[in-house]
Amino acid sequence: MLSMHTIPQAFSVGECDAIVAAISQAPSDPALLVGRNRDHNMRSADLVWTDEVEGLAWVMDRLIDLVRVANRDHFGFDLTAFEESPQVAIYRASAAGHFVWHSDIGGGPISAKRKLTLVLQLSQPEDYEGGTLEVMPGAQVLEASRAQGCVTVFPSFMLHQVTPVRSGVRHSLTVWAHGPAFR
Ligand SMILES: O=C(O)CCC(=O)C(=O)O
Numbered sequence: 001m002l003s004m005h006t007i008p009q010a011f012s013v014g015e016c017d018a019i020v021a022a023i024s025q026a027p028s029d030p031a032l033l034v035g036r037n038r039d040h041n042m043r044s045a046d047l048v049w050t051d052e053v054e055g056l057a058w059v060m061d062r063l064i065d066l067v068r069v070a071n072r073d074h075f076g077f078d079l080t081a082f083e084e085s086p087q088v089a090i091y092r093a094s095a096a097g098h099f100v101w102h103s104d105i106g107g108g109p110i111s112a113k114r115k116l117t118l119v120l121q122l123s124q125p126e127d128y129e130g131g132t133l134e135v136m137p138g139a140q141v142l143e144a145s146r147a148q149g150c151v152t153v154f155p156s157f158m159l160h161q162v163t164p165v166r167s168g169v170r171h172s173l174t175v176w177a178h179g180p181a182f183r
Pocket residue numbers: 089099104119133160162172173174
């Protein structure tokens with residue numbers, strides 16, 4: 001059955017801290033949604049595109065490898081490219097950070113081609129309360145691991161949400177693999 005796939009310790013704690021430190025220098029944009037403008041009812045987060053941050057090219061290399069292996073072993077999708085920069089999301093309790101139930105497949109020319117979603121947990125679980133990534137492969141809701149460095153991969157059409165951050169700040173990194181439409 002298609003479900004979410006977990007890769008524990010895909011990145012080390014030191015690597016996660018290095019990514020957060022690098023993006024903290026960069027200007028962030030209030031979260032823009034697929035084909036839509038800022039809508040705090042859907043999502044509240046600040047976003048940084050890692051392509052725009054110097055010194056993070058190694059992150060994309062690792063993500064490509066992780067997606068390739070996860071797809072080979074668990075999904076078998078027809079993937080052709082990574083057409084969007086990975087993005088780091090910063091969910092702050094002070095801004096009621098969250099992302100309501102959604103699918104990542106959008107109506108735009110690129111977001112319509114999203115097929116696999118990969119999420120990397122960049123923060124220590126102790127850094128925040130709430131902010132759980134939940135994925136709904138079927139009737140049940142699965143909670144993604146909060147462990148720093150853990151990666152969760154799931155089909156981009158699968159509904160998922162990030163519950164409201166009640167205290168502290170949660171950082172996550174998302175990247176999509178693209179390909180021809182499902183058929
Ligand atoms: O932050 C997360 O855990 C998930 C982010 C997400 O769903 C998205 O960027 O589409």
